Amino acid sequence: xxxxxxxxxxxxxxxxxxxxxxxxxxxxxxxxxxxxxxxxxxxxxxxxxxxxxxxxxxxxxxxxxxxxxxxxxxxxxxxxxxxxxxxxxxxxxxxxxxxxxxxxxxxxxxxxxxxxxxxxxxxxxxxxxxxxxxxxxxxxxxxxxxxxxxxxxxxxxxxxxxxxxxx
Amino acid sequence: xxxxxxxxxxxxxxxxxxxxxxxxxxxxxxxxxxxxxxxxxxxxxxxxxxxxxxxxxxxxxxxxxxxxxxxxxxxxxxxxxxxxxxxxxxxxxxxxxxxxxxxxxxx
Numbered sequence: 001x002x003x004x005x006x007x008x009x010x011x012x013x014x015x016x017x018x019x020x021x022x023x024x025x026x027x028x029x030x031x032x033x034x035x036x037x038x039x040x041x042x043x044x045x046x047x048x049x050x051x052x053x054x055x056x057x058x059x060x061x062x063x064x065x066x067x068x069x070x071x072x073x074x075x076x077x078x079x080x081x082x083x084x085x086x087x088x089x090x091x092x093x094x095x096x097x098x099x100x101x102x103x104x105x106x107x108x109x110x111x112x113x114x115x116x117x118x119x120x121x122x123x124x125x126x127x128x129x130x131x132x133x134x135x136x137x138x139x140x141x142x143x144x145x146x147x148x149x150x151x152x153x154x155x156x157x158x159x160x161x162x163x164x165x166x167x
Numbered sequence: 168x169x170x171x172x173x174x175x176x177x178x179x180x181x182x183x184x185x186x187x188x189x190x191x192x193x194x195x196x197x198x199x200x201x202x203x204x205x206x207x208x209x210x211x212x213x214x215x216x217x218x219x220x221x222x223x224x225x226x227x228x229x230x231x232x233x234x235x236x237x238x239x240x241x242x243x244x245x246x247x248x249x250x251x252x253x254x255x256x257x258x259x260x261x262x263x264x265x266x267x268x269x270x271x272x273x274x
Contacts, residue, residue, distance in 0.1 A: 003253050003254065003257045004257060004260070004261075005253055005256045005257035005260055006253070007249055007252060007253045007256070009249065018256055020256070020257075020260045022260070022263070022264050022267075023264060023268070024264060024267050024268065024271070025271075028267045028270065028271055029263075029267065031267070031270075032263045032266070032267050038266060038267070038270070041262075041266050042259065042262040042263040042266050043259070044262075115260075128175070131248075131249065131252050132175070132248065132252075133252075134251035134252045134254070134255045135248045135249075135250075135251045135252065
């Protein structure tokens with residue numbers, strides 16, 4: 001399946017580019033980044049703070065199923081409406097340092113717009129580690145599912161044994 | 168996640184990549200692989216061991232000899248390791264697109 005989102009991460013570089021074309025006019029795409037209520041909807045986070053302006057800042061908060069809070073925040077360096085946002089991004093309370101993000105919004109036609117995210121990491125190693133996280137999570141999930149199945153199997157085996165004993 | 172051997176580390180090494188290329192073209196014994204390199208035999212053995220542990224190569228016994236085979240499925244997995252990252256963003260952006268389409272309709 002062809003994804004609409006393209007990732008370009010060259011070997012040995014500490015940066016990557018994420019590009020995506022949207023079936024949306026440029027103004028609506030930009031609004032999705034500027035309006036706190038809309039950001040909250042598509043990011044699936046609570047927007048604690050969003051000051052989209054030069055020397056502004058933002059703070060998003062999510063809770064995982066265990067009730068742990070995760071905070072994502074950054075400083076906003078520059079905003080040119082319908083054109084670009086320059087900001088930092090950091091996952092608080094993790095070993096990952098801040099990354100620098102250049103977001104560029106482009107009009108392709110009246111109904112199609114394009115977003116280019118140029119992200120710069122502190123090191124090549126960190127970039128690669130962050131790139132692999134969803135991949136690793138996938139493996140972990142598959143592993144957990146396997147564990148679940150195995151533990152269920154064991155329980156069923158145990159039940160069968162008990163049944164046999166009762167008979 | 169604590170894999171004993173990281174596939175990405177395995178293919179990061181140029182000698183190991185050369186071994187993969189060799190074995191991909193033809194199944195080989197460890198001796199035949201080593202004869203293609205100037206590097207000491209134990210060093211090559213170590214590389215083969217790492218590639219086998221992360222399943223990029225697998226062994227097959229044939230009489231007294233052990234032959235190494237290339238595992239294309241594992242390699243495919245490596246080639247697709249960026250996919251989950253791309254998918255995560257794609258899903259997020261699909262959501263954005265859907266929300267904004269509804270937003271436009273409401274206006």
